[in-house]
Amino acid sequence: METVLRVKDLTKRYPRRRDKPVMAVDHVSFSVDKNEVVGLLGPNGAGKTTTIKCIAGLIKATSGEIWLNGVEAQRQPKKAMERVAALLEGNRNIYWRLTPRENLEFFAGIQGHQVRKVKAYIDELIELFDLKDKEKTSARMLSRGMQQKLALACALIRQTEILLLDEPTLGLDVETSYELRNVLKEMAARGERTILLSSHDMHVVQDICERVIVINNGRVVVDDRVANLMKLFQVSAYRFELEGHLVKELEMKLKERFPLLALSSTDHRTYIDADLVEGSELYEVLDILKAGNIQVKSIGHKEPNLEEIFLAIVKGELK
């Protein structure tokens, strides 16, 4: 596999925020193969935007290397920038006074494409993003969702080797978010683009990416295929309420199989708290209880939230 993007020990320290330096990105290393679609997942403040801005050449890294198809971005910024297009969060990098078509022509132009040669692709993007009715409207007058779609189209028309998307669906209404997600999903499935997509929403990443890099506090904590990570996400907290008390033997049996499981009891009840994989492990606990003739009064179930999973991963409980 050909590596298109390689980040090595990337570090970004902002001089200060409230008088204290911030280590926004701390020795981050990863690489992305040609036509791979990788998610950069992490809670707010994790360092996603900073990482993407460094790769896109919009801010200067404190140290580390950024290789774009064999070109070190900081040593040869101009050459490197021709290989990346970025869609940045909040900062809609489109020209307010130009119409959608003019914007697309402009961005094709700065990439060195001749407008007549990309006309068909511009038409296709206008169609794809439903911008046809708004062809004569200046970008400033478009809705937030339309502007975001146009910004993505402008990144696409450059037809660069690498596409960086920072929170592409953040702050959009449900419908536009869904539309954009589908466009990205389709693009990913076609496997014609190398994409690094950041999000704090695991569903967006799950939907679009094949691999995910989880970052927290500026550090990579997980780099794995989404399918593998999903197994971690399926662990949720259960609380079993049982009639009566467990005999020692049964207690041992449970603890042996699930060492982290917690038992507590009142006069007539026993409670089991455990993090279990939905399905398989849950059924195992039920089987053990059934074999011990214990009556289960209720099972409480708490879905894990992303924040908790990050904490668990960071604390090493989930690895």
Ligand SMILES: Nc1ncnc2c1ncn2[C@@H]1O[C@H](COP(=O)(O)OP(=O)(O)O)[C@@H](O)[C@H]1O
């Ligand atoms: N311009 C800046 N000056 C100082 N600190 C910053 C600046 N931009 C971001 N930070 C800090 O760097 C950390 C990472 O931020 P960011 O990369 O925006 O994270 P994310 O995109 O994952 O939410 C946060 O602690 C944030 O407060």
Ligand SMILES: [Mg+2]
């Ligand atoms: Mg961000």
